[in-house]
Amino acid sequence: MAITDLVRVYVPATVPMLAALRQSGQLGDSAAEAHAVTPALREWYAEGDEEELEYVAFTRAAQGALRLLRHDPSAPRRRVVVSADVPASALVREDTELGSSSVRLPAPIRLTEVASIHLDGADAAEAVAAAADVVEEALAGDPDAQFTVDSAEDHELEWYAVSELDELT
Secondary structure, eight states, X not given: OOGGGEEXXXXXXXXXXXXXXXXXXXXXXXXXXEEOOOHHHHHHTTTOOHHHHHHHHHHHHHHHHHHHHHTOTTSOSOOXXXXXXXXXXXXXXXXXXXXXXXXXXXXXXXXXGEEEEEEOOGGGHXXXXXXXXXXXXXXXXXXXXXXXXXXXXXXXXXXXXGGGHHHHO
């Protein structure tokens, strides 16, 4: 497979999901929701360069991690985004809405596909916890909830090599 046949995807996750990735060699046990630079995203951000488009997809995956945290109160309050390179043919477009970065992968991400792992530092835990509590309200348009989510987004996720996975879980 040529390298051009691969697409970078950003998969929302949690610390317990990283532990499962380390143990099983795959992220999740079924299809994965992810974000990527899609044609709809390119069209919406016509002026954006590739790096800006990747950042938008990455940021949306980080927001997806907040949603996962909301539904898993026992998970440490740290957003996780797993960057992976998957075959372009494996992507299923989730939404054709202009600006959408949503894609679905028909199978779990394998550890061999992971390019890097991004995780909040401990200093973000309080802001991330507050954002996880109101992320659904923010997505529904509540301006106060959006302010709380934006406060979490002020924290940059830290970059880790795949070889550091053991230290993250």
